[in-house]
Amino acid sequence: MSKAMVGAETRYSQVEKTALALKDVARKLCPYFQAHQVTVLTNQPLRVILYKPYLSERMLKWVIKLSEYGIKHQRRLSLKGQVMVDFIAELPKKQAHPADHPGKQWWTLHVDGVSKVSRSGVGLIL
Structure with a gap:
């Protein structure tokens, strides 16, 4: 979904x-x-701001509209997991082998393998 902000929305x-954006979606x-x-x-404190007793008229309209859906707001604490997902998504589909391209420098990725039952962690060294 995409929507360009125009006029006053840009400010x-x-x-x-x-x-x-949440209202439009x-x-x-x-x-x-x-x-x-x-x-x-x-990473925005939406829950705190959207449920303040003093809101601008437009924000109050958006909160009323969004209250129909019972949306939960949760703070996004870390982007570490997203970094790894983006890294893997951007890898080329066919991996070349260093022997196929002599003279090229290759990066080596070492992962520390941290994992728990409740969450996982990633440590990268390039």
């Missing part, structure tokens, strides 16, 4: 832009939001 604070994907529990992971 909204980061939290307002995040709330606007909820509107476009209304059947999914009604059928499933949606949890929003963000």
